[in-house]
Amino acid sequence: MRTQMNETQENSTGRGTGSAELTRRARCIPQLIHDEPGLVAHSGPQQYVFRPGAYDDLPRLLRVGGYSRVAILHGRIGWSKARVYLPDSSDLVGPNGSILDIPFSGECCIEEIERVRALVVDRDIHAILAIGGGKVLDTAKAAGLRAGDIPVILLPTLASNCSAWACLSVLYEADGTPVGHEVHPTQVAAVVIDPRVLVDSPVEYLRAGIADTLAKWYECSGALDDAPSWDLSAGLARHAALQCRNLLTAHGVAALRDLEAERATDSLLTVFQVNIQIAGLVGSFGGAYGRATAAHAIHDGLSVLPSQQGALHGIKVAYGTLVQLALENRWEELDELDSLYDELGLPHSLDELGVTEESDEAIATIARVATLPMKTIHQLAGRTRPVAEKEVDTAIRALEDHERERVSSTALVPVASSVPVPLAHPGI
Ligand SMILES: [Zn+2]
Structure with missing residues (x-):
């Protein structure tokens, strides 16, 4: 300094x-x-x-x-x-x-x-x-x-x-x-x-922060795994990304509950630090390997929909993470994340996000914007060619079908009916 x-x-x-x-x-x-x-x-x-x-x-x-x-x-x-x-x-x-x-x-x-x-x-x-x-x-x-x-x-x-x-x-x-x-x-x-x-901040922002930080692992672990073994900095970034997932899985639900009660518990203080410091370390040490990939590109696609103007960044990323897992055929991980999202009150579908545009049109827009040439989706690990608009369109539809089946088979009440998706406040 x-x-x-x-x-x-x-x-x-x-x-x-x-x-x-x-x-x-x-x-x-x-x-x-x-x-x-x-x-x-x-x-x-x-x-x-x-x-x-x-x-x-x-x-x-x-x-x-x-x-x-x-x-x-x-x-x-x-x-x-x-x-x-x-x-x-x-x-x-x-x-x-x-x-x-x-x-x-x-x-x-x-x-x-x-x-x-x-x-x-x-x-x-x-x-x-x-x-x-x-x-x-x-x-x-x-x-x-x-x-x-x-x-x-x-x-x-x-x-x-x-x-x-x-x-x-x-x-x-x-x-x-x-x-x-x-x-x-x-x-x-x-x-x-x-x-x-x-501790005096709105609980919806912490919920969004948890979702944004969880995405670190799902977006970056593939690229970090591909980094050369001698690249110890990438190894540190991978450890940080894993800590993001593990600590938020362990403490996320308790932290939201404690913030609601304005109690500065160990879980809450841990989640504050994970969302700010440990999440930051993924990009700090990981460089290009630790950057956002598909989930944030889906966020960008959602952001152009009029119904999503003002929706919180992390909430849109939450949905983007699910789309990424569908795109990569990581259905087992998606099922695990679905359960965690239930507990955290995060959206699983366009409906729960509050997307009001006609479905086909909304999906086409998200896929088109998410795959523009400069978007981070093309940095997905293991790709030899850019991600095509059609692939994203198909992944979103597969995810929506998957979530519909999950809800009907478990008779769960959709999150949107009990947890309203908040709008961002420009004054914050
Ligand atoms: Zn983000």
């Missing part, structure tokens, strides 16, 4: 548009990366703090770096939960410091990244604190990089994805259509988590 802080501190005292600075900034503008060859490991944050009272470390972190002009980018609800535990502004940045308040607009898109970057550069901000869910954090990472790689400190208020750990930003269009992701060449300065804030 010290290295980056010292570098940036020099910048803060000698900022300008000299050629070295311009070259450095240009180097920091990342490209969308879909096909990094071989293993390129990106480590997580330079510092990770997870404990009650963690925000009390912030004044020291800022003071050590010499960061007295700080921007706080925040979602609306996350901010209301987190500010209770934040030090006063005079303690945070000192008596001569200043804080620039930047409410998040709701989408991690190029326009929002550019808006934040411009504010940060105009005010000669030294560091960004980002408080909120994954899109807030991803925007801060991308804006900080474009503003000259200034330090970014992340305070996640949800455990619904691994954005706080991941050295990348997932990008969307302004209307929420997924675009892809950019991998960042530098790490964030710190991730600071007070679990009391997470």
Whole structure:
């Protein structure tokens, strides 16, 4: 951490548009990366703090770096939960410091990244604190990089994805259509988590986070198994992915119950860490082997359906994982996952997801979008050619038939009738 802080501190005292600075900034503008060859490991944050009272470390972190002009980018609800535990502004940045308040607009898109970057550069901000869910954090990472790689400190208020750990930003269009992701060449300065804030978060976001994290194993294990045996970093990523599946299978149901009761139990704290840290390690150590594959491509296909606008990321990924297993003919694993989904209250079918479009049309759209050339589905392990639209169409229909038979044979009540699928809240 010290290295980056010292570098940036020099910048803060000698900022300008000299050629070295311009070259450095240009180097920091990342490209969308879909096909990094071989293993390129990106480590997580330079510092990770997870404990009650963690925000009390912030004044020291800022003071050590010499960061007295700080921007706080925040979602609306996350901010209301987190500010209770934040030090006063005079303690945070000192008596001569200043804080620039930047409410998040709701989408991690190029326009929002550019808006934040411009504010940060105009005010000669030294560091960004980002408080909120994954899109807030991803925007801060991308804006900080474009503003000259200034330090970014992340305070996640949800455990619904691994954005706080991941050295990348997932990008969307302004209307929420997924675009892809950019991998960042530098790490964030710190991730600071007070679990009391997470204990105060909506249970539906944790449910979505569990689904998104479970997908790590099903999406990545094939590619990680194919990595060369000498690639010990990929071996660590595989272990992390397995831990995601095993720990969430063991603790996921209890964690949801405990969050509902606002009890900070061992199960709940374990699941918070799995969703943020262990999930992040899969991508950190796995590089291209540890990336999303088919389940997230199905998520992208679902995301263009009007009925799914605003549906939670992890809930759509949950369905995508089932489609992937059908696509790969992994029916035994799919049956096991069906049972876990029953307990976790996750959707098994388009109907339970709340897809209201005509079925044939919806399936055709999902298959078409999921198999666009740049989609991650083509990174599925063991493939010698791209995944065809028709294959996905067939897999979705096979899954839907399978789930219909399962429900009728076990006379289970569909999840959708008892657990409403939530909509994402842009204020988080
Ligand atoms: Zn995800």
